[in-house]
Amino acid sequence: MGDIAFQLDPRLAGDTHTVGDLAVSRLLLMDDARWPWLILVPRRAGLRELIELERDTQHALLEEINACAHVLHALHKPDKLNIAALGNVVPQLHVHVIARHVGDAAWPRPVWGVGAREAYAPAARDERLAALRTALRCTPA
Protein backbone atom coordinates (compact mmCIF):
# COMPACT_ATOMS: atom_id res chain seq x y z
CA MET A 1 0.00 0.00 0.00
CA GLY A 2 3.06 2.28 -0.02
CA ASP A 3 3.97 4.88 -2.63
CA ILE A 4 7.06 4.40 -4.73
CA ALA A 5 7.73 8.09 -4.09
CA PHE A 6 7.59 7.71 -0.30
CA GLN A 7 10.68 8.96 1.49
CA LEU A 8 11.14 8.91 5.23
CA ASP A 9 11.76 12.34 6.73
CA PRO A 10 15.51 12.60 7.44
CA ARG A 11 14.95 13.71 11.06
CA LEU A 12 12.83 10.63 11.73
CA ALA A 13 15.43 8.48 9.99
CA GLY A 14 18.21 10.00 12.08
CA ASP A 15 16.53 9.40 15.44
CA THR A 16 15.32 5.85 14.87
CA HIS A 17 16.13 2.31 13.82
CA THR A 18 13.99 0.67 11.17
CA VAL A 19 12.00 -2.30 12.40
CA GLY A 20 10.45 -3.06 9.01
CA ASP A 21 7.34 -2.55 6.94
CA LEU A 22 3.75 -3.32 7.86
CA ALA A 23 0.97 -3.19 5.25
CA VAL A 24 0.55 0.58 5.52
CA SER A 25 3.42 1.86 7.64
CA ARG A 26 7.15 1.87 7.93
CA LEU A 27 7.74 0.89 11.56
CA LEU A 28 10.54 2.61 13.46
CA LEU A 29 12.05 2.15 16.91
CA MET A 30 12.96 5.48 18.52
CA ASP A 31 16.64 5.22 19.43
CA ASP A 32 16.00 6.23 23.01
CA ALA A 33 16.43 3.53 25.61
CA ARG A 34 14.49 5.55 28.21
CA TRP A 35 11.14 4.43 26.80
CA PRO A 36 9.90 1.57 24.58
CA TRP A 37 8.82 3.84 21.74
CA LEU A 38 7.56 2.88 18.29
CA ILE A 39 6.71 5.19 15.41
CA LEU A 40 4.47 4.26 12.48
CA VAL A 41 4.90 6.23 9.27
CA PRO A 42 2.33 5.50 6.53
CA ARG A 43 4.30 5.07 3.31
CA ARG A 44 2.47 7.78 1.39
CA ALA A 45 4.38 10.65 -0.22
CA GLY A 46 3.45 14.12 0.99
CA LEU A 47 1.12 12.92 3.76
CA ARG A 48 0.72 15.29 6.73
CA GLU A 49 -2.61 14.67 8.44
CA LEU A 50 -4.60 11.60 9.44
CA ILE A 51 -7.68 13.08 7.80
CA GLU A 52 -5.94 13.05 4.41
CA LEU A 53 -6.12 9.25 4.43
CA GLU A 54 -9.17 7.51 3.03
CA ARG A 55 -11.23 5.50 5.50
CA ASP A 56 -9.95 2.03 4.58
CA THR A 57 -6.36 3.11 5.00
CA GLN A 58 -7.17 4.77 8.31
CA HIS A 59 -8.68 1.51 9.48
CA ALA A 60 -5.62 -0.42 8.35
CA LEU A 61 -3.37 2.07 10.15
CA LEU A 62 -5.51 1.68 13.27
CA GLU A 63 -4.96 -2.09 13.07
CA GLU A 64 -1.22 -1.47 12.99
CA ILE A 65 -1.44 0.92 15.96
CA ASN A 66 -3.35 -1.79 17.85
CA ALA A 67 -0.77 -4.41 16.95
CA CYS A 68 2.08 -2.19 18.15
CA ALA A 69 0.23 -1.34 21.34
CA HIS A 70 -0.46 -5.01 22.07
CA VAL A 71 3.18 -5.93 21.48
CA LEU A 72 4.48 -3.15 23.72
CA HIS A 73 1.98 -4.25 26.33
CA ALA A 74 3.14 -7.85 26.15
CA LEU A 75 6.86 -7.00 26.15
CA HIS A 76 6.94 -4.16 28.68
CA LYS A 77 3.82 -4.28 30.86
CA PRO A 78 3.37 -0.51 30.80
CA ASP A 79 1.23 1.39 33.27
CA LYS A 80 -0.09 3.47 30.37
CA LEU A 81 0.21 3.60 26.62
CA ASN A 82 0.64 6.95 24.89
CA ILE A 83 -0.58 7.10 21.28
CA ALA A 84 -0.14 10.36 19.40
CA ALA A 85 0.14 12.02 16.01
CA LEU A 86 1.59 15.48 16.59
CA GLY A 87 3.95 16.50 13.78
CA ASN A 88 4.72 20.05 14.82
CA VAL A 89 8.44 19.53 14.21
CA VAL A 90 8.31 16.79 11.56
CA PRO A 91 5.12 17.34 9.56
CA GLN A 92 5.28 13.96 7.77
CA LEU A 93 2.41 11.98 9.32
CA HIS A 94 3.79 9.68 12.00
CA VAL A 95 2.12 8.02 14.96
CA HIS A 96 3.91 7.48 18.25
CA VAL A 97 3.09 4.41 20.36
CA ILE A 98 4.97 4.61 23.65
CA ALA A 99 4.99 2.37 26.72
CA ARG A 100 4.98 4.49 29.87
CA HIS A 101 5.75 3.43 33.41
CA VAL A 102 5.12 5.28 36.64
CA GLY A 103 8.44 6.89 37.54
CA ASP A 104 9.95 6.77 34.04
CA ALA A 105 12.21 9.60 32.85
CA ALA A 106 9.29 11.92 32.02
CA TRP A 107 6.42 10.57 34.13
CA PRO A 108 3.71 11.86 34.18
CA ARG A 109 4.60 14.39 31.49
CA PRO A 110 4.68 13.57 27.78
CA VAL A 111 8.07 12.32 26.54
CA TRP A 112 8.67 14.86 23.77
CA GLY A 113 11.43 17.33 24.44
CA VAL A 114 12.41 15.80 27.79
CA GLY A 115 16.17 15.68 28.36
CA ALA A 116 18.55 14.15 25.84
CA ARG A 117 17.95 11.01 23.83
CA GLU A 118 19.84 7.98 25.20
CA ALA A 119 20.80 5.72 22.32
CA TYR A 120 20.54 1.97 22.77
CA ALA A 121 23.69 -0.06 23.25
CA PRO A 122 24.14 -2.20 20.10
CA ALA A 123 23.28 -5.51 21.78
CA ALA A 124 20.14 -4.11 23.41
CA ARG A 125 19.10 -2.50 20.13
CA ASP A 126 19.53 -5.75 18.19
CA GLU A 127 17.62 -7.72 20.79
CA ARG A 128 14.77 -5.20 20.81
CA LEU A 129 14.56 -5.08 17.01
CA ALA A 130 14.56 -8.87 16.73
CA ALA A 131 11.76 -9.19 19.29
CA LEU A 132 9.67 -6.57 17.49
CA ARG A 133 10.22 -8.06 14.05
CA THR A 134 9.14 -11.48 15.27
CA ALA A 135 6.12 -10.21 17.19
CA LEU A 136 4.89 -7.92 14.41
CA ARG A 137 5.93 -10.06 11.42
CA CYS A 138 7.45 -7.10 9.62
CA THR A 139 8.85 -7.38 6.15
CA PRO A 140 12.27 -5.80 5.57
CA ALA A 141 11.95 -2.10 4.69
Next chain:
Amino acid sequence: MGDIAFQLDPRLAGDTHTVGDLAVSRLLLMDDARWPWLILVPRRAGLRELIELERDTQHALLEEINACAHVLHALHKPDKLNIAALGNVVPQLHVHVIARHVGDAAWPRPVWGVGAREAYAPAARDERLAALRTALRCTPA
Protein backbone atom coordinates in the same frame (compact mmCIF):
# COMPACT_ATOMS: atom_id res chain seq x y z
CA MET B 1 -23.35 3.13 22.80
CA GLY B 2 -22.54 4.57 26.24
CA ASP B 3 -22.63 2.78 29.57
CA ILE B 4 -25.17 3.80 32.17
CA ALA B 5 -22.30 3.55 34.66
CA PHE B 6 -20.08 5.98 32.73
CA GLN B 7 -18.86 8.92 34.76
CA LEU B 8 -16.60 11.63 33.45
CA ASP B 9 -13.35 11.96 35.38
CA PRO B 10 -13.72 15.01 37.68
CA ARG B 11 -10.43 16.55 36.49
CA LEU B 12 -11.62 16.41 32.89
CA ALA B 13 -14.96 17.82 33.95
CA GLY B 14 -13.29 20.65 35.84
CA ASP B 15 -11.06 21.76 32.95
CA THR B 16 -13.65 21.65 30.15
CA HIS B 17 -17.06 22.64 28.89
CA THR B 18 -19.37 19.95 27.58
CA VAL B 19 -20.15 20.22 23.88
CA GLY B 20 -22.47 17.21 23.84
CA ASP B 21 -22.62 13.53 23.03
CA LEU B 22 -21.60 11.80 19.82
CA ALA B 23 -22.44 8.14 19.21
CA VAL B 24 -19.47 6.84 21.20
CA SER B 25 -17.96 9.83 22.96
CA ARG B 26 -18.78 12.67 25.26
CA LEU B 27 -17.28 15.68 23.49
CA LEU B 28 -15.56 18.34 25.60
CA LEU B 29 -14.07 21.74 24.83
CA MET B 30 -10.91 22.40 26.85
CA ASP B 31 -11.49 25.65 28.69
CA ASP B 32 -8.26 27.16 27.39
CA ALA B 33 -8.61 29.92 24.84
CA ARG B 34 -4.96 29.58 23.78
CA TRP B 35 -5.79 26.65 21.48
CA PRO B 36 -8.93 25.23 19.82
CA TRP B 37 -8.86 21.97 21.75
CA LEU B 38 -11.43 19.19 21.79
CA ILE B 39 -11.43 16.05 23.92
CA LEU B 40 -13.40 12.90 23.11
CA VAL B 41 -14.20 10.56 26.00
CA PRO B 42 -15.80 7.24 25.04
CA ARG B 43 -18.75 6.72 27.38
CA ARG B 44 -17.56 3.38 28.73
CA ALA B 45 -17.09 2.83 32.46
CA GLY B 46 -13.57 1.88 33.54
CA LEU B 47 -12.00 2.34 30.11
CA ARG B 48 -8.28 3.20 30.08
CA GLU B 49 -6.70 2.11 26.81
CA LEU B 50 -7.70 2.28 23.16
CA ILE B 51 -6.88 -1.42 22.80
CA GLU B 52 -9.58 -2.30 25.34
CA LEU B 53 -12.23 -1.25 22.80
CA GLU B 54 -13.54 -3.78 20.32
CA ARG B 55 -12.81 -3.05 16.67
CA ASP B 56 -16.23 -1.67 15.70
CA THR B 57 -16.16 0.82 18.55
CA GLN B 58 -12.60 1.84 17.66
CA HIS B 59 -13.76 2.50 14.12
CA ALA B 60 -16.69 4.55 15.36
CA LEU B 61 -14.36 6.52 17.63
CA LEU B 62 -12.03 7.09 14.68
CA GLU B 63 -14.99 8.52 12.74
CA GLU B 64 -15.61 10.94 15.58
CA ILE B 65 -11.93 11.92 15.69
CA ASN B 66 -12.11 12.59 11.95
CA ALA B 67 -15.24 14.66 12.34
CA CYS B 68 -13.66 16.76 15.09
CA ALA B 69 -10.48 17.21 13.07
CA HIS B 70 -12.44 18.30 9.99
CA VAL B 71 -14.46 20.79 12.02
CA LEU B 72 -11.39 22.28 13.70
CA HIS B 73 -9.79 22.50 10.26
CA ALA B 74 -12.79 24.30 8.82
CA LEU B 75 -13.19 26.69 11.75
CA HIS B 76 -9.54 27.48 12.53
CA LYS B 77 -7.37 26.67 9.49
CA PRO B 78 -4.60 25.16 11.63
CA ASP B 79 -1.08 24.61 10.39
CA LYS B 80 -1.13 21.21 12.09
CA LEU B 81 -3.54 19.00 13.95
CA ASN B 82 -2.40 17.20 17.08
CA ILE B 83 -4.29 14.01 17.91
CA ALA B 84 -3.33 12.12 21.06
CA ALA B 85 -4.42 9.66 23.72
CA LEU B 86 -1.98 10.01 26.62
CA GLY B 87 -3.71 9.58 29.96
CA ASN B 88 -0.71 9.71 32.28
CA VAL B 89 -2.48 12.14 34.61
CA VAL B 90 -6.12 11.20 33.92
CA PRO B 91 -6.17 7.50 33.05
CA GLN B 92 -9.77 7.51 31.77
CA LEU B 93 -9.41 7.08 28.00
CA HIS B 94 -9.67 10.45 26.29
CA VAL B 95 -8.48 11.64 22.92
CA HIS B 96 -7.21 15.17 22.35
CA VAL B 97 -7.81 16.86 18.98
CA ILE B 98 -6.03 20.21 18.93
CA ALA B 99 -5.65 22.84 16.23
CA ARG B 100 -2.10 24.18 16.23
CA HIS B 101 -0.74 27.30 14.57
CA VAL B 102 2.83 28.33 13.94
CA GLY B 103 3.68 30.77 16.74
CA ASP B 104 0.90 29.65 19.13
CA ALA B 105 1.53 29.63 22.89
CA ALA B 106 3.42 26.31 22.81
CA TRP B 107 4.62 26.02 19.21
CA PRO B 108 6.30 23.74 18.22
CA ARG B 109 6.12 21.91 21.54
CA PRO B 110 3.11 19.86 22.66
CA VAL B 111 0.50 21.86 24.58
CA TRP B 112 0.33 19.77 27.76
CA GLY B 113 1.80 21.41 30.84
CA VAL B 114 2.61 24.68 29.08
CA GLY B 115 1.88 27.75 31.21
CA ALA B 116 -1.48 28.32 32.85
CA ARG B 117 -4.85 27.59 31.34
CA GLU B 118 -6.63 30.73 30.07
CA ALA B 119 -10.37 30.28 30.48
CA TYR B 120 -12.68 31.54 27.74
CA ALA B 121 -14.66 34.69 28.30
CA PRO B 122 -18.34 33.70 28.56
CA ALA B 123 -19.37 35.16 25.20
CA ALA B 124 -16.46 33.53 23.36
CA ARG B 125 -17.17 30.22 25.09
CA ASP B 126 -20.85 30.29 24.14
CA GLU B 127 -20.06 31.19 20.55
CA ARG B 128 -17.49 28.40 20.30
CA LEU B 129 -19.81 25.82 21.83
CA ALA B 130 -22.68 26.80 19.55
CA ALA B 131 -20.49 26.52 16.46
CA LEU B 132 -19.24 23.09 17.52
CA ARG B 133 -22.70 21.77 18.38
CA THR B 134 -24.02 22.82 15.01
CA ALA B 135 -21.08 21.49 13.04
CA LEU B 136 -20.91 18.16 14.89
CA ARG B 137 -24.64 17.67 15.45
CA CYS B 138 -24.13 16.71 19.09
CA THR B 139 -26.97 15.60 21.29
CA PRO B 140 -27.15 17.17 24.76
CA ALA B 141 -24.98 15.24 27.25
